[in-house]
Amino acid sequence: MNELIRLLSYMICLAAFLGLNLAYLGWVERKGAGHIQRRTGPKDVGPYGLLQPLADGLKLMSKQLIVPANADRPLYMCAPILTMVPAVLLFVAIPFGEHLVPREFSFGLLMMFAFASVGGMSILIGGWGSGNKYSLIAGARAVSQNVAYEIPMLITAITIVMITGSMDLNEIVRQQGGYIWNWNVFRLDKSILMPVSFLVFFICSLAETNRTPFDMGECEGELVAGYHTEYGGMGFGLFMMAEYANLVIGCSLTTVLFLGGWQSPIGIFPGPHWFLLKMYFLIWSFVWIRWTYPRTTFWGLLNLSWKYLIPFSLVNLLLTALFIKVF
Amino acid sequence: MNPSLFSPEGLAGVIFLILICVTMIGAIIATCTKRLIRSVSGLAVCFLGVAGLYYFLNSPFVAMMELLIYVGAVCVTIAFAIMLAEPDEAKLARKMSGLSGGLAVVCGGAVSFALGYAAVNGHWMAPATQVNDGSLKMIGASLLTKYSMVFELISIVLLAAIIGSVALARAGRRGN
Numbered sequence: 452m453n454e455l456i457r458l459l460s461y462m463i464c465l466a467a468f469l470g471l472n473l474a475y476l477g478w479v480e481r482k483g484a485g486h487i488q489r490r491t492g493p494k495d496v497g498p499y500g501l502l503q504p505l506a507d508g509l510k511l512m513s514k515q516l517i518v519p520a521n522a523d524r525p526l527y528m529c530a531p532i533l534t535m536v537p538a539v540l541l542f543v544a545i546p547f548g549e550h551l552v553p554r555e556f557s558f559g560l561l562m563m564f565a566f567a568s569v570g571g572m573s574i575l576i577g578g579w580g581s582g583n584k585y586s587l588i589a590g591a592r593a594v595s596q597n598v599a600y601e602i603p604m605l606i607t608a609i610t611i612v613m614i615t616g617s618m619d620l621n622e623i624v625r626q627q628g629g630y631i632w633n634w635n636v637f638r639l640d641k642s643i644l645m646p647v648s649f650l651v652f653f654i655c656s657l658a659e660t661n662r663t664p665f666d667m668g669e670c671e672g673e674l675v676a677g678y679h680t681e682y683g684g685m686g687f688g689l690f691m692m693a694e695y696a697n698l699v700i701g702c703s704l705t706t707v708l709f710l711g712g713w714q715s716p717i718g719i720f721p722g723p724h725w726f727l728l729k730m731y732f733l734i735w736s737f738v739w740i741r742w743t744y745p746r747t748t749f750w751g752l753l754n755l756s757w758k759y760l761i762p763f764s765l766v767n768l769l770l771t772a773l774f775i776k777v778f
Numbered sequence: 779m780n781p782s783l784f785s786p787e788g789l790a791g792v793i794f795l796i797l798i799c800v801t802m803i804g805a806i807i808a809t810c811t812k813r814l815i816r817s818v819s820g821l822a823v824c825f826l827g828v829a830g831l832y833y834f835l836n837s838p839f840v841a842m843m844e845l846l847i848y849v850g851a852v853c854v855t856i857a858f859a860i861m862l863a864e865p866d867e868a869k870l871a872r873k874m875s876g877l878s879g880g881l882a883v884v885c886g887g888a889v890s891f892a893l894g895y896a897a898v899n900g901h902w903m904a905p906a907t908q909v910n911d912g913s914l915k916m917i918g919a920s921l922l923t924k925y926s927m928v929f930e931l932i933s934i935v936l937l938a939a940i941i942g943s944v945a946l947a948r949a950g951r952r953g954n
Contacts, residue, residue: 526819558838558914565842568850572822575857579815591861594854601850618914 461553465542472699473692474504480738487742514684521582522681530577531682531689537566537573538696545703546621548713548723559620560608563704564601567659570697571597574678577690581681589677592667592749596658599753600665603760604655607648610764610771611708614641624712631716636709640778642771649709651760651767656701658752661694663741667749702733794834801827814860822853839917 478493478500485492493500518524544559546552556562571594578590614635615623627634635641636649658665679690706712706729713726747755782788804827807820825848832841921929 523813523815526816529819556838558842561839561842561846565845565850568846568854569822569826572849572853572857575854576815576819579857579861587861591858594858598851598854 473695476695478504483738484742511685511688516684519582519681523580526576526580530573530580531686533573534570534693535689537569538693538700541566541700544620546624546712547726551723552621555619555621558618560618564605578678583681585675586678586680593661593678596667596752599756600655600658603651603764606764606768607652610648610768611635613771613775620707624707624714627711628714630718634711642774644767644770648767651764652705656705660697660701662737664744664747665752666746667752698734698737702730705733706730797827797830797834818853818856822849825849839914
């Protein structure tokens, strides 16, 4: 019975955490964009525009759902839900604190990648189901990008698994205890390329979450908007929320794998506050990058992955294996 | 023995039935629809159900690999192939000849009769028992010791496939 109560309270808390994040990351992004571009961003609804997400949500929910005549109706209706489900589901494995983890999986890292790859399929279904050529092109682009960047991301994650000898996310964090130089980014004694592989992982997570400079899935100029062009109301809202949920997941994973999760940099008071601090810093850097850098070309994007990141991560993998064998 | 619905065994049975239903529904969608993209979606649902069955059978690693490889890679690749091929609307109008329907009934009947006969009269193996805890460590160790030959052979097959596809694509490029 205790287990049941524990699971229920985790479910409620995670839903609240998720809802708040999805609503207010949109606000953070618009505010950040505003300040970076020398304007104010949302400011009318509530103090500092803090009630803006609520107003947006009400607006989206009260809109009429219009299914385009050409659309494949069941696929069109399923796609937004399907993008949302894996993103939300993954929160179950994230270790927020040493004892604050909904469920510890011995294969947590693998689970992250498995469900993240399901998300690609739903984008494809959304793009195809809309019955619009622009959406279809955007869907194909988004997926070919996801497939391309999944490979270096997986290989870089394997180097971490080789170092820690575990796929349990909480165990990976536990091994980075103590001081800041025990974090995996700075473990030069395990592999001298560790900071660079952090960079590779960071770039890949930018691409996996379809964020600028790699947001080829949504080009206002050439593709009208992207795979969600034909969606209005809450369908569009779900796509946006899934994007932010993926953002939180990606940043949490980077925090866990490289930045020591809930471990403290100075060796005292480890706990969820450190995890949240690191995660939100990464999310803020994503927003920062989005409004600072221009979008790459599709050609440049695929080139970067196949010609630079994949060979580099393979070399990194071999080097890490050599380090483990020799030392 | 008939466990109550709210005992652990009963709930496990309900979950098993749900997973079977998901797999079957996915398979039926995949085979019965006329639009290729819906077939792929059905196939993805079917794989999802199979992954759930693996998880139910206490093989989480295989379940996750099923998701990662079959839903995340195979289904996406098939969807790409459909996008690159001609649109499927043209094929919808194609008429089947009357003979193929009868032939399908005969073949289906024969296959289901043979399977049913084998199921009723054959000797069933004893139910499999769990040999180890199915953890990642055990799988990794046995892949690199007991089954290393198979493992290496599979990687050679994959390498051959990659080289073959590169060779094919190369030839096409030279032609232009």
